[in-house]
Amino acid sequence: MVEQIPALLGGDRRVLARMITYVENDGEGKEALLRELHPYTGKAYVIGITGSPGAGKSSLTDRIITELRKGDYKVGVIAVDPTSPFTGGAILGDRIRMSDHYLDQSVFIRSMGTRGSLGGLSRATKEVIKVLDASGCDFIIVETVGVGQSELEIMTAADSTLVVLTPGAGDSIQAIKAGIMEIADIFVVNKSDLAGADRVVTEIEVMLDLGGYKKGDQSWRPPVAKTVSINGKGVDELVQKVKAHRQHLEKSGRLDQERQRRLKAEVSEIIEERIKEMIRQQLGRSGQWNDLLEEVVARKIDPYTVASQIIKEELWKRSTP
Structure with missing residues (x-):
């Protein structure tokens, strides 16, 4: 795959698709x-879109792509779908709502299953973002699974995070409290042609007045x-609000x-994962650890x-010449 990097940098979509599959x-x-x-x-600017199921995230993503293409931007999209804990399969149907962009050579849409990962993203999402970034995308949109208050991982991948809410979806205060808030x-009240949209906007503004700015950035009010x-x-x-947030981040130095x-x-995540894998391998090879585990069971x-x-023993082995 490494030898195909020049083709990726040159905009070869087939190579891009193969690399994403390879990484995933x-x-x-x-x-x-x-x-x-x-x-x-x-180089790419990453936009994360999250919110509860049925909020219209995929349809909204489709409209955002259309708007970005008016500026002749190259757009990559990662749509993360939930994976069945029973079959391991995923519908990967978000692209159906984005069919208008299939023939656009400056738009690349990829659906991914979570494969058991929590937090609204797939394990390989951040790595796929890198592949799309290297391919020359100006904007990368990441649409999360849509699992409510647990999908906070998007903030570790996106430069701007959009939380999508809808009127008539229950208690909106419950939906925007704590981590999601x-x-x-940027908050998006989608389906705003429905009754109750203005009430949702008011409730968000009240919550913002009470505090809760992202990462303590008091200079940006969502x-x-x-x-x-x-x-x-x-x-x-x-x-335009997304672009304004980008300008704010760049001007204040917060983007970097x-x-x-x-x-x-x-880097810390990679180190932790490698240590976990190292321990798992050792546990699988050594009967000594199995004996210790039996002693734990026996109290x-x-x-x-x-x-x-x-x-201690594993690290000692690794550090001893």
């Missing part, structure tokens, strides 16, 4: 590929946009700061002591 399936040379792609990343850079994705009403104003923070967090030793012993 955890191909043997994935790390080498991502290592070589790293210098070509960091804090991750939003605006509220009203849209109707079925006909595109208000989407142009929404895109947040991206640096995310890269540092990514002869506690789990914390066993965990400490495994870590």
